[in-house]
Amino acid sequence: MSNQYWKLLPVTSAMVMAQLLTVDIKTSVAQEASPMASQTEALQFLQRRNQLKQINVDNPNEPMSQVTNVNQLRDVSPSDWAYEALRSLVERYGCIVGYPDRTFRGDRALTRWEFAAGLNACLTQLERMIQEGVAVVREDLEKLRRLAQEFQAELTALGTRVDNLESRAAFLEDHQFSTTTKLNGEVVFGISGVATGQRNNGSEQIPKITTFGHRTRLELNTSFTGEDNLFTRIATGTVPELEETAETPQANLAFAQPEDSKVSIEVLYYNFPINKNISAWIEANGGAWDDFTNTLNALDGDGGAGALSVFGTRNPIYYQGENGGVGFQGTIGPFQWSAGYLASLKESPLPGEGLFNGPFAALAQFGYVPNDDFGVALIYNHGYNTLYAGSNSRLRGLGRLFTDSIVGTNHDTYSLGFKWKLMDHFIVSGWGGYSDAKTLKSYEDPDTGGTVSRGYLDIWNWAITLGFPDIIKEGSLAGIVIGQPPWVTSSNINLGDGSRLREDSPFHVEGFFQFPFTDNIQITPGIIFVDSPDNNKSNSGLVIGVIRTTFTF
Structure with missing residues (x-):
């Protein structure tokens, strides 16, 4: 069935009956004393009702809530002109449901079509009551009979439309990709390039x-x-990492x-609930922290939307660790928590x-x-040989000499x-x-022949992102990212030439x-500037210019 059809049906049914069964409050009150319909009148109503196209309005997935007392409706007060009519419908026929x-x-x-749909809902309810032997007010029965005659064409047409929808749904079920799988x-398409910049201590133009x-x-x-x-996730592509020519990961898109x-x-993982508040992820391949962790960045669109750069997309702490393992996410009232373990080379013997x-x-x-409008979180990450992936920096004088796997790092x-x-x-x-x-x-520096000592590193980073959604057109997004990618602020590591490891602060x-x-189609032009690149x-x-076009289906 059409979701929109079922959503309008319960509300309009109550509205229709409130407006039609009771022209004003006096009429509604008068009905309290109306004589009950005889068995013959009830049977005649059923016979007339069976001549109309039957429409099943029962929907187990209906999000509306049944009302047992008119006072349960927060926006209905005794001073409303239809209050007594609504109360009568609730108490006598149970013909009203409200929003959640x-x-x-x-x-x-409401339209004439909605009018007919609401009328049909109450006709069905009245029919059920008669079949169960519940007494029905004669005046109500007469009004419904007249309305049914007047709207017979619309009711029949509604039945035809529902039948058509059922046929289309059956066709889609028979020809769908899978009964258990959805494909997205x-x-x-990305056009990008370095407009200006230097590398190798300023000796070369990029x-x-x-x-x-x-x-x-x-x-x-x-x-x-x-x-x-x-x-x-099945993926492929040809968009290059600009790190190859800029000689810094700060250039990567x-x-x-x-x-x-x-x-x-x-990416391959299986997610399932442990209970109503806790879910688990089994990460078989390509796992990442953002699979089960709220990154709390309005510009995080995983590359296809939002920020253009790696740094602007999410906090660098979420890049420290990847591939296979396990993750958990849970809620405790307004609090959220996540925890997980990922191994980069989990498949290697x-x-x-x-x-x-x-x-x-x-x-x-x-x-x-x-709520969706506010969130704040504390994050902790401990790792072995996964510092380099999340540093977003070459650790000037260090990254060119060795990687995590050679010297070994803890962080x-x-x-x-x-x-x-x-x-x-x-x-x-x-x-x-x-x-x-x-x-x-x-580690021995092959260029100088000297020894790079072991030691500690203090690394800091920060960012502020500003998002301006729907400012020109619904679905649009303007974004600004300002911050400092990770850089070493202090270290006791001596390099092969005898100098102390140091880094300048980037911006x-x-x-x-x-x-x-x-x-399904959006285009995103943008520009990225990094001061003191490669720290x-x-x-x-x-300076990097980018034009990104995204197609979704």
């Missing part, structure tokens, strides 16, 4: 090359019980997919790798999220994130984070405007 918020919304306009898709690539995703959501979800159009199963012996991260988050990261919708067209989000990191062994500014041409003030500012 216990409102009646009696001032809503997203295709991103090549100014414009690229055009795509990111394509097909997502299968399969449910076996109606509450669980087996999620499968959120929709980068440098797969040379090779198709793979990028080699020494120092695998589910428990290789790189891993564990995350816990606890937040206060009373404890602490962060605070929030989102606040201050008004209809303005949302502010943000985060701040600190990582206490350690390298686990020294990230990003702006974009997401414009929907249709419900090196010797490099001039990095």
Whole structure:
């Protein structure tokens, strides 16, 4: 059945009967004393009723709530002109249902078709009462008989329309992709390029090359019980990581997919409820913290929407750890919590790798999220050999010499994130984070021949994101990102040339405007600026231009 049809039916039924069975309050009151219909009159009504097209209005999924007392309707008061009529319908026939918020919304306009649908609902209720031997007021029966005659054409047409809908629904069920699986898709076309910028201590200009690539995703959501979800994402693409030429991850775009159009199963997990407040995720491949954790960023569109850059999309703490493991999400009233474990090389049988012996991260988050407009959360991440993935920085003088897997790193990261919708067209989000990191062994620098010592790293980052939804057109979004990607503020690590590891503080500014041409096509031009790219003030500012077009189906 049409969802819209079923939603209008209960409300309009009460409205119709309130307006038609009682022309005014006096008539309604007078009905209290009306004589009951005889058995013969009731049988005649049933015979007449059976000549009309039967329409089944019973819907087990109907979200409306049955009203047993008119005082349960918050927007109906004894001073309303139809109060006595409504009370009579509730007490005598049970012919009224309200919205879930216990409102009646009696001032809503209705069409002739809605009139007929509401009339039919009360006819069906009256028919049921007669069949069960319940006494019916004769005056009500007469009014309904007249109305049924007047609206016979509409009632018959409604029955035909319902039959047609049932036939179409049956056809779709017979020809659908799967009875348990829904298919969604997203295709991103991206034009991007570095407009200006330097690398390698300012000695080289970054090549100014414009690229055009795509990111394509097909997502299968399969449910076996109606509450669980087996999620499968098949992906491919050609959008490059600009880190390759800019020599800093700070240049990477959120929709980068440098797969040379090779198709793979990028994400695979199974989600199911443990009880009404707790759900679990089994991450088989490509798992990420945002699968089961609220990132509290209004601009987080996972690359296909929202922020254009990796840094602007979400808090860097959510990049520390990936691939396979387990996750949990739960609620305690207005509080939300998430916890999980992810191993980067969980499928490898080699020494120092695998589910428990290789790189891993564990995350816990606890937040206060009373509604969709506000949320604040504390996040903690502990990991082994997963610092580099979430640093969003080369750790100047360190990242070029070795990676996590060579020297070994431990980290404890602490962060605070929030989102606040201050008004209809303005949302502010943000985060701040600190990582206490350690390298686990020294390393010989092949360039200088010296030894890079082991030691500690203090790493900080922060950002404020501003979102302006629906400012020009419904579905549009303007966004601004201001912040500092992770940088080392303090360290006791000595490099191979005898100097102390240090980094300059970078600064990230990003702006974009997401414009929907249709419900399924949107284009987003934007610009990204990074001061002191690669955390090196010797490099001039990095400017990246982007035009992203997203198709969803």
